[in-house]
Amino acid sequence: MRRFSFLGRFSLGLLLLAAAVLLLALGQRAGGLRAALTRVLTPLQQFVAQQTLPLRQPGSSGAPAPVLTQVAELQERVSSLQGEVTRLRESESQRLLLAQLLKLARSNPEYSYLAAQVIGRDVSPYLQYVLVDRGRADGLLPDMPVLAADGLVGIVTEATASAAKVLLITDPTLVVNVRVQRSRVEGQLRGSGPGLLRLDFLPMEAQLEAGDQLVTSGIGGKFPPNLQAGTITSVRRRDYDVFQEADVQSAINFSNLELVLIITNFTPLDLAPLLATPAPATP
């Protein structure tokens, strides 16, 4: 009897293992299944994100003051007032965030923006993505730049009808062309771990120092120019290197992103045809 049970489990195990490998091999072609699951999970995720907002905003959690009296009526009153305080603090916190985003939007009036709430982070510890509660139905498309009040956040990589995935600039796979504001030197900014950024390909003769501000250069056409990207914290210049490099600190707290702005009217340039090497002319 036990052997039959094991055989059944063994067969099921192999079958599901084969299904897992098949799904992985199908990749993008299994996108329909992923999209269907996303449609189901997104409303649940929005609900969880909403319910856990105080937990995600430690500064505005409104931890209850100790209840000093045991009188039931007073306890009820205190708890009611505390609830009110939490709600007000939450509103105030949201208002401040929105005011900062509005200020940012006003400082770059040439762009159209869409505000989105961060409802989750990538479950993989190796990937630096966040999920936002806006999707294709709101006009979101892949490659749209994403900002927060303190600067560049990343880029939309995938959008379903109601949600989108945003690749953060702290991910090593995303390269941002930037310019040092003071010295006008250009380099490439890329992630080097959770919350960390590194600036590469800086000429050895460039004069850089901690505190220098970085903005996007617009080179490559992937991001609009002049978006705040971070501040240099230290510079490494070694005689045997061809380029110098620098550690960069973004003003954004990527682990506590709540609201972001997505630039919806920026069209990334497709430079690939211009960069392609022309075929040699045949005699």
Next chain:
Amino acid sequence: MTQLLLGIGLLPLAALLQSSVLPHLPFPALRPDLMLVIVLAWNLARSHRDGLLWAFAGGLLLDTLSAGPFGAMLLALFVVSLTANFIGAPLWNANPLLPLLGTVAGVVMYHAIYAGVLWLWGWQLDWRAAAISVVLPAVFLDTALMLLAYPLARRIARSIALPQVSL
């Protein structure tokens, strides 16, 4: 039936917590693999088919909430669960240290498979940094969580197990 309902309730909750709540805890670098712990605990405590179905469903949910290759987390979670399931609950239950050792091995295996798939699919990974800043903390955190999850899973598994009748 009970285990099916339990899975339907528990697995989406674990996936949503792992995506929306755990990254915002005071130490964001310390992110336990909640889904892995739950599914592995169930497979260590109960070597039945439902453990494999939990692993498959849990992996699909994780992949849905990730931007990585679809199926990568599923494969990693499933291989670990399959191994634990085939080794069998009687062996895991033989010594209280064995489930913890199994967890350590399972976490390392899970991350190795997942990171390996990412690498094969062309993602850039700093292996040394990943080992130090992701795998090592995950081993400690997940094993600590297993101290709670495994006894709980065993208790639930025992309560829903059908009585054995020998003829």
